[in-house]
Amino acid sequence: MKKISTLLAAMAVAAAANSVSAETVWCMPGTYQDWKLETNHFDDNGDGTYSQTIADLYGDFKIVMFEGASSWDNQWCTNGTPLEDGVPYQAKKENNGGNILMAGDNVHYINAKVTITPGADDALTILVQAERVEDGQETWQLVGEAPLEWNFSTAPKFTKGDGDVWTLAYTGTITKAFKVVKNAAWSNSYSTAGALELDQVYTLTGPQDPIDNMSPASGSWENPTFTLTTGDTVTLKVTTAGSGVEAVEADTAAGEAVYYNLQGQRVANPEKGLFIRLQGGKATKVAL
Numbered sequence: 001m002k003k004i005s006t007l008l009a010a011m012a013v014a015a016a017a018n019s020v021s022a023e024t025v026w027c028m029p030g031t032y033q034d035w036k037l038e039t040n041h042f043d044d045n046g047d048g049t050y051s052q053t054i055a056d057l058y059g060d061f062k063i064v065m066f067e068g069a070s071s072w073d074n075q076w077c078t079n080g081t082p083l084e085d086g087v088p089y090q091a092k093k094e095n096n097g098g099n100i101l102m103a104g105d106n107v108h109y110i111n112a113k114v115t116i117t118p119g120a121d122d123a124l125t126i127l128v129q130a131e132r133v134e135d136g137q138e139t140w141q142l143v144g145e146a147p148l149e150w151n152f153s154t155a156p157k158f159t160k161g162d163g164d165v166w167t168l169a170y171t172g173t174i175t176k177a178f179k180v181v182k183n184a185a186w187s188n189s190y191s192t193a194g195a196l197e198l199d200q201v202y203t204l205t206g207p208q209d210p211i212d213n214m215s216p217a218s219g220s221w222e223n224p225t226f227t228l229t230t231g232d233t234v235t236l237k238v239t240t241a242g243s244g245v246e247a248v249e250a251d252t253a254a255g256e257a258v259y260y261n262l263q264g265q266r267v268a269n270p271e272k273g274l275f276i277r278l279q280g281g282k283a284t285k286v287a288l
Contacts, residue, residue, distance in 0.1 A: 023067065023068075024065065024067050025065065025066055025070075026041065026042040026050050026063065026065050026118075027039070027040055027041045027042065027063075027064050027065075027066075028042070028052070028054075028061055028062070028063055028064075028114060029062060029064060030057075030059055030061025030062065030099070031058065031059025031060055031061065031152060031184050031185055031186070032057055032058050032059055032061070034152075034153060037064060037066070037070040037072070040052060040054065042114075042116060048117060048118070049115055049116065049117045050115070050116050050117075050118075051113060051114060051115040051116070052113075052114055053111060053112065053114070054109070054111075054112045054114060055110070055111060056108055056109075057102070057108070057109040057110075057112040057114070057128070057130070058102075058106070058107065058136060058185075059101075059152075059183065059184050059185040060099035060100055060101045060102075060185040060186055060187045060209075061099060061100055062075050062076060062077055062097075062099055062100060063075070063076040063091055063100075063116060063124060063126065064076075065118075072095070073095065074093070074095075075093065075094065075095050075097065076093050076094075076122075076124045076126075077091065077092055077094045077097030077098055077099065077100065078091070078092065078097065078099060078100045078101065078187075079091060079092045080098075082100075082101050082102055082103040082104075083100055083101070083102050083103060083126065083128060084102075084103040085102075085103075085109060085112075085128055085129065085130050085133055086127075086128070086129055086130075087127075088125050088126070088127050089125065089127070089128075090123070090124070091124045091125075091126055093122040093124065096210075098187065098209055099185070099186055099209060101185060102128075104133070104135075105135075105138075105183070106135065106136040106137070106139075106182075106183040107134065107135060108133070108136050109128060109130035109133055110130055110131050110132045110133070110134060111130065111131035111132075112129065112130040112131070113128070113129045113130075114126065114127070115127045115129075136183065138160075138182070138183060139157055139158075139182070139183055139184060140157065140158040140166050140180060140181070140228055141155040141156065141157050141158070141180070141181050141184065142155060142156050142168055142170070142178055142180060142226060143155045143178065143179060143180075143181055144174075144176060144177050144179065145176035145177050145178070147172050147173070148174070148176075148178055152181070155181075156168055156170060158226070158228055161273050164229050164230045164231045165227065165228070165229055166227070166228040166230065167225060167226065167227050167273060168225070168226040168228070169223070169225045169274050169287065170223065170225070170226065171223055172223065173220050173221065173222050174216055174224055175216065175220040175221075176215065177213035177214065177215050178213055178214055178215070179191040179211065179213050179214060180204065180206075180228065180234075180236065182206075182207065186209045187207060187208075187209045188206065188207040188209075189207060189208055189209045189210075189211045190204040190206030190207065190208075190211070190234050190236075191204060191206065191211045191212060191213055191214050192214050192236070193205065193211065193212035193214070194212075194214065194215075195214070195215050195216065195217035196214050196215070196216060196217055196236075196238055197217045197218075198218070198221070198224075198238055198239060198240060199237070199239055201236075201237045202236050202237070203233055203234070203235050204233075204234040204235065204236055206234065214236075216238075221238060221240055222241075223240060223241060224238050224239065224240050225238070225240070225274055225285075226238055227239070241285050256279070257278065257279040258277070258278045258279070259276065260275060260276045260278070261273075261274075261275060261276075270288050271288060272288060273287070273288060274286070274287050274288075275287075275288060
């Protein structure tokens with residue numbers, strides 16, 4: 001009996017020790033650090049608030065709390081409005097809810113002190129106080145399933161051309177789901193949420209998160225070129241070598257080169273971009 005009592009006492013002590021070691025962790029996963037739970041943990045200020053300083057805060061993020069092992073079970077998300085520098089923000093507890101996006105178009109909060117204050121009934125106030133706010137360069141990226149990636153650090157970027165036209169010449173085969181994202185923020189996702197045919201112009205829905213992905217209607221595209229137009233509406237057209245030039249006639253003498261853009265429009269002086277070159281009756285895609 002004494003041995004059993006001793007064993008139970010030891011188990012109780014071990015359980016208590018484990019309970020104490022299960023530290024409550026508040027963290028801030030987001031675009032700026034590739035959505036990791038292992039980094040950007042808040043420090044306990046001892047007054048009911050937690051804080052940390054982030055050198056370059058951009059994109060979107062969430063607040064996550066867990067005890068012991070890392071977990072996404074407790075998330076605080078957007079309340080439907082963007083967060084502004086220096087203005088308290090009331091986050092909403094909602095697992096798999098929308099990400100919190102900062103006010104402004106592609107802003108960077110430099111040396112941002114982030115303070116969170118948990119309250120009753122799962123309330124959470126976020127206050128961001130940046131040393132300064134900078135405008136970042138606009139970016140558009142193609143993200144998706146392999147061979148594409150869901151990682152903004154390595155996902156291919158569109159190249160800006162004239163006006164609001166962006167192009168991306170992808171080397172490889174696209175067979176699976178993808179979407180277009182602006183300024184490395186999931187809240188700025190765009191898609192048609194369906195299968196795309198080559199040489200068709202599609203109006204994309206967005207910005208929105210979550211949003212369904214797009215995919216090739218034919219099952220695969222070999223070395224596709226994506227042409228994106230932005231502005232009041234966002235459109236996307238996908239072509240492959242030869243898919244958009246059948247209607248273009250080589251009306252020049254052999255040896256003289258004539259250039260067309262990927263929409264089949266003749267270009268007198270092509271510069272910096274992808275073009276279809278017609279020479280001697282042969283069409284070739286070239287990058288200048």
